[in-house]
Amino acid sequence: MDLKWLLVRRIAAVALACLLAGSLLALYQTARQAQQQNAELVDLVGKRLEHQLGRFDRMAEMPKSFPDWDPITSHSLQPGQCLELHGTHATSPRSRCAGVDASAMNTPVWFFQAYRSLISPYLAATRPIPYGAKSQGTIVATFDPKATAAKAWSTIAPLIGLSAVFVSALCFVAYIVIDRALRPAKEILSALNGLARGDLTCRLPAFRLTELNRISEVFNALSADLSRATAERAELARRLVDAQEQERRHIARELHDEIAQKLSALSAVAACVRTSARDAPDLVDETKELERMASDLMVSLRKTLTYLRPQVIDDLGLIQSLQSLVDEQNNGARGQTDYSMEVAGDVEQLGAETSAHVYRIVQEALNNASKHANARRVKVQLNQRPGPGQEMISLVVLDDGAGPADEPSHPTGSGIIGMRERVAALSGKLAAGPLPGGGFGLKVEFPTLRSGGGA
Ligand SMILES: Nc1ncnc2c1ncn2[C@@H]1O[C@H](COP(=O)(O)OP(=O)(O)OP(=O)(O)O)[C@@H](O)[C@H]1O
């Protein structure tokens, strides 16, 4: 959850808890006031009734006029308050209630119901009326729940209204303040996300708060270190791959200059021997065999030379060389697998070394597809497209085969490792693995550098 909203929700929760506590306190105070009024009333009326009884003290029996209710109760009752006398033998009126102003009662039903069941029963006050050894009854004072609930509601309602306004204003102000306070956090987060995406140019500005400023300094230092280390690694990989290529070229040259020349010489000698030995048919056959072997060896040697040094890129260009790789695979597959290629954008402008890397990567990917995939279709896609700040080359090789048999954590071969080294030398990214719908996918992306050993 967003930190801003989390804090605003916490503040709103605390404010609402305060409102609840305030409302409960107000409720408690109104209930207590009503209880006190009942207690005072029974005390007052009780004393007056005792006084009346004092005046009857010398009479033989209780006069019919007890209790003389009206003068005692007429001015003492609060609106909604009721007074009752229980347990007396007198016939005079024994209860009295003061009316309430019905128009002033706008208590919500839910509040009234809750108040009547939870609070009203505890507001009554009682007092016995002692007379000699006997009791002349008990006075009970109560409040009409409608009256006390209305009074409590009239105390709480403005509190609730005020609190609603206050809580809304507080949340709004808190949101603005927190938003401003967290602005550096947003910048830090976006820089971290940038770094996670591989953008090593991300840097943080200086912040006013010392702690945040320290974060910014450390982040910038780490990001600069990472950027340097990545550049060094790419340079190292480039040198490694270049050294590999140079070694291959050297071996190819040696093979060409030494073995190929000697094979040609061998073939020529065999032809001479054949011409000179016309009278010895056995020898003629053997020299023919020798010539055939030399010619086969020459074909194999040419294949090895092409593998070691793809001269074909210099002669035909990258797209044609890749197409010839695809064609070779189609020929070898004899219709079992359909290899195809799509190219978009100007990829011929890539430099010789970059083209050689692309060629090698596609060569390994196609070899892998034919070795491991058992696929019906293998597709190579090579695109040039605009990227952030520079043009990007994207190379994708997809197949619909069985996917890798090994655990990806235990790779055995060195083909994908070699591809990674080449991609690192191109300052790019490589992803290889099984596809969600089955098959295997390889995706390589790198920027088209226009200086040094790049494009
Ligand atoms: N197209 C593919 N389909 C299925 N699995 C693949 C595919 N490409 C690679 N793999 C899996 O990835 C592993 C690593 O491939 P990698 O090219 O590095 O090694 P290799 O082909 O086994 O050996 P090497 O390339 O060194 O001759 C393979 O062993 C294979 O399990």
Ligand SMILES: [Mg+2]
């Ligand atoms: Mg391989």
